[in-house]
Amino acid sequence: MAKGNLPKLHSDFSVDCVIFGFDDEELKVLLVERNEPPFKAWKAIPGNLVYDQEDIDAAAERVLYELTGLHNIFLEQFYSFGSIDRHPQGRVITVAYYSIIKRNDNGLHPVSGYAKKAYWWPADNIPKLAFDHNEIVDKALQTLRHKISYEPIGFELLPEKFTLTQLQHIYEAILQKRIDKRNFRRKMLSYGLLTELNQKQKGVSHRAASFFKFNKSRYRSLKKKGFIFGLR
Amino acid sequence: MAKGNLPKLHSDFSVDCVIFGFDDEELKVLLVERNEPPFKAWKAIPGNLVYDQEDIDAAAERVLYELTGLHNIFLEQFYSFGSIDRHPQGRVITVAYYSIIKRNDNGLHPVSGYAKKAYWWPADNIPKLAFDHNEIVDKALQTLRHKISYEPIGFELLPEKFTLTQLQHIYEAILQKRIDKRNFRRKMLSYGLLTELNQKQKGVSHRAASFFKFNKSRYRSLKKKGFIFGLR
DNA sequence: GCAAAAGTGTTAACTTTACACCCATGT
DNA sequence: ACATGGGTGTAAAGTTAACACTTTTGC
Numbered sequence: 001m002a003k004g005n006l007p008k009l010h011s012d013f014s015v016d017c018v019i020f021g022f023d024d025e026e027l028k029v030l031l032v033e034r035n036e037p038p039f040k041a042w043k044a045i046p047g048n049l050v051y052d053q054e055d056i057d058a059a060a061e062r063v064l065y066e067l068t069g070l071h072n073i074f075l076e077q078f079y080s081f082g083s084i085d086r087h088p089q090g091r092v093i094t095v096a097y098y099s100i101i102k103r104n105d106n107g108l109h110p111v112s113g114y115a116k117k118a119y120w121w122p123a124d125n126i127p128k129l130a131f132d133h134n135e136i137v138d139k140a141l142q143t144l145r146h147k148i149s150y151e152p153i154g155f156e157l158l159p160e161k162f163t164l165t166q167l168q169h170i171y172e173a174i175l176q177k178r179i180d181k182r183n184f185r186r187k188m189l190s191y192g193l194l195t196e197l198n199q200k201q202k203g204v205s206h207r208a209a210s211f212f213k214f215n216k217s218r219y220r221s222l223k224k225k226g227f228i229f230g231l232r
Numbered sequence: 233m234a235k236g237n238l239p240k241l242h243s244d245f246s247v248d249c250v251i252f253g254f255d256d257e258e259l260k261v262l263l264v265e266r267n268e269p270p271f272k273a274w275k276a277i278p279g280n281l282v283y284d285q286e287d288i289d290a291a292a293e294r295v296l297y298e299l300t301g302l303h304n305i306f307l308e309q310f311y312s313f314g315s316i317d318r319h320p321q322g323r324v325i326t327v328a329y330y331s332i333i334k335r336n337d338n339g340l341h342p343v344s345g346y347a348k349k350a351y352w353w354p355a356d357n358i359p360k361l362a363f364d365h366n367e368i369v370d371k372a373l374q375t376l377r378h379k380i381s382y383e384p385i386g387f388e389l390l391p392e393k394f395t396l397t398q399l400q401h402i403y404e405a406i407l408q409k410r411i412d413k414r415n416f417r418r419k420m421l422s423y424g425l426l427t428e429l430n431q432k433q434k435g436v437s438h439r440a441a442s443f444f445k446f447n448k449s450r451y452r453s454l455k456k457k458g459f460i461f462g463l464r
Numbered sequence: 465g466c467a468a469a470a471g472t473g474t475t476a477a478c479t480t481t482a483c484a485c486c487c488a489t490g491t
Numbered sequence: 492a493c494a495t496g497g498g499t500g501t502a503a504a505g506t507t508a509a510c511a512c513t514t515t516t517g518c
Contacts, residue, residue: 013245013314013325052323056314080312080327082245082288091284093245095312095325165497182499183481190479206495207488397469414472415508438469439515 014087014094015060016047016133017075018140019068020123021103022157024166027123027173028103029137032067032115038088039130043121045137047094048114060097066112074156075099078143079136086132098140100174102157124176148174150230152193155214161197163209164188171231184231191229193219246319246326247292248279248365249307250372251300252355253335254389256398259355259405260335261369264299264347270320271362273348277369279326280346292329298344306388307331310375311368318364330372332406334389356408380406382462384425387446393429395441396420403463416463423461425451 019030031043046067050059057075065071075097082093108118121127126137147153154170155162168184188194193215200208219229251262263275278299282291289307297303307329314325340350353359358369379385386402387394400416420426425447432440451461 050314050325053316055316056312056325077312080288080309082282082327084285084287093282093288093325093327095314163497180482181497182483185498187480201489201497203490204496205490207497209497395470412509413470414510417471419507433470433516435517436469437467437517439471441470 012049012090012092013056014047014049014092015056015063016045016081016094016096016136017060017064018045018096018098018137019064019070019073020098020100020140020144021120022100022170022173023103023105024169025173028120029123029126030068030070030108030118031121031129032110032118034114034130035110035116036114041116042130043127044130045133046115046118047133049092056095057097060095067110067115068118069107069109069111070101073099073101079139081132081136083132094136096136096140098143100144100153100157145174145176148230149232150228152214152219152229155216161199161211161213163201163211164194165209167212175231179231187231193222193229244281244322244324245288246279246281246324247288247295248277248313248326248328248368249292249296250277250328250330250369251296251302251305252330252332252372252376253352254332254402254405255335255337256401257405260352261355261358262300262302262340262350263353263361264342264350266346266362267342267348268346274362275353275359276362277365278347278350279365281324288327289329292327299342299347300350301339301341301343302333305331305333311371313364313368315364326368328368328372330375332376332385332389377406380462381464382460384446384451384461387448393431393443393445395433395443396426397441399444407463411463419463425454425461 021028021030030046032046034040034042034044046064048063048066050056054062057077060075061071061073064073064075076099077095077097080093080095084091086092086094103120105120108120110116110118123141126134128134129137144153148171153174154167157170158166164185167188168179168181171184172179194212195215197211197213199211201211202208223229253260253262262278264278266272266274266276278296280295280298282288286294289309292307292309293303293305296305296307308331309327309329312325312327316323318324318326335352337352342348342350355373358366360366361369376385380403385406386399389402390398396417399420400411400413403416404411426444427447429443429445431443433443434440455461
């Protein structure tokens with residue numbers, strides 16, 4: 001166990017980030033290998049202490065950048081964890097954030113020395129993590145599954161022009177179930193927020209799919225009036 | 233403004249509680265009148281710092297008790313607030329909890345001297361509060377409204393034996409809309425979780441309503457299988 | 465007998481589900 | 492010609508929404 005005779009901190013707080021990554025196939029979670037005690041060499045989600053004069057949302061962004069090289073990611077707070085002994089060095093309450101992004105398998109480079117490396121790990125098979133990070137990831141997954149039923153999550157994960165099958169794969173990966181293609185397409189198109197473009201896939205060895213785009217500004221104005229975009 | 237030349241704290245954390253009260257009529261929020269700086273004599277929601285060796289959930293319970301005399305209330309964490317300057321004396325991140333309880337107009341007695349008094353205030357007309365407490369109450373209300381659409385909130389607010397009209401009033405107060413009686417009754421009964429008792433109201437100057445009870449253990453087992461009790 | 469809330473059914477509109485075949489493209 | 496995923500319609504079942512009158516009780 002990584003607990004040792006480490007100096008005690010005053011009570012303090014940290015932020016932790018659960019970053020889900022999707023790449024047309026599989027849902028993964030971003031883990032780092034820690035390079036500092038406690039839990040040195042353990043896998044963990046990116047997290048660290050908040051500076052004294054730093055907003056917690058800003059701290060989450062900074063910490064994620066330092067440990068993984070990722071930036072400009074919209075992080076959403078979902079829960080805080082504050083058991084007395086969740087941190088072996090002292091009392092640390094952590095505010096947890098999550099996001100889901102397009103995954104590409106290049107470009108995860110820790111900027112600070114706190115993490116040795118950063119990599120994607122399948123969301124359905126998370127290893128044992130440092131601190132209470134398994135609990136944090138579980139709660140983030142629940143939150144994500146819940147959220148997709150009332151907000152259009154998918155469009156952050158897709159290029160501006162995407163096919164309906166790409167969109168369907170996102171729902172299937174997050175909800176962990178197969179969805180009927182015809183019913184899915186009918187439902188998504190019924191909201192009137194997807195515009196079919198005069199463009200098709202090229203170079204695919206099957207019938208080329210149409211590209212669509214998501215009408216974000218129209219969504220925002222409908223949302224204000226109580227409209228809900230989702231799939232249960 | 234209540235900011236003064238007060239001593240600076242080290243970074244620290246607090247808990248704040250938004251307690252909704254319902255009494256067959258109206259939804260209210262529990263406020264206290266502060267008796268300590270900062271914001272002395274302002275209205276606020278009950279909240280205070282967490283002790284070094286105290287779990288945050290336990291701290292929320294303790295603080296609520298000390299400021300209002302209420303105890304044995306199931307508090308649910310819903311968000312944390314951590315702007316740099318939300319507390320005039322220094323950096324204080326707060327973890328916010330909410331609950332909804334049966335309101336009776338006796339028995340709100342601050343135990344500690346931090347609050348001068350505690351009282352219920354209509355939820356649709358909250359006055360200006362200390363710190364960022366207006367923002368916290370707003371977010372709690374949103375959370376409550378959202379929650380009622382997928383969990384059976386009402387039964388904590390009712391006596392064990394209740395009428396369907398009492399239940400309907402809860403939904404109407406929280407969702408802020410009128411609901412059709414027949415449709416409401418059909419929907420609630422369709423879940424098969426309400427048992428009609430062989431008892432009726434007494435002494436009412438109109439036809440006496442039947443009492444029902446909620447089958448909590450059956451609900452819990454259905455919930456595990458993915459069942460959702462709610463009204464949208 | 466009047467006021468007040470309880471209790472009760474039906475219909476139309478809409479939503480969800482289940483299900484199978486032909487189409488376009490590259491190799 | 493075949494393998495691959497794209498694209499399409501319908502019917503049955505279930506859910507929601509709208510709507511008005513009779514019953515019971517106390518005063």
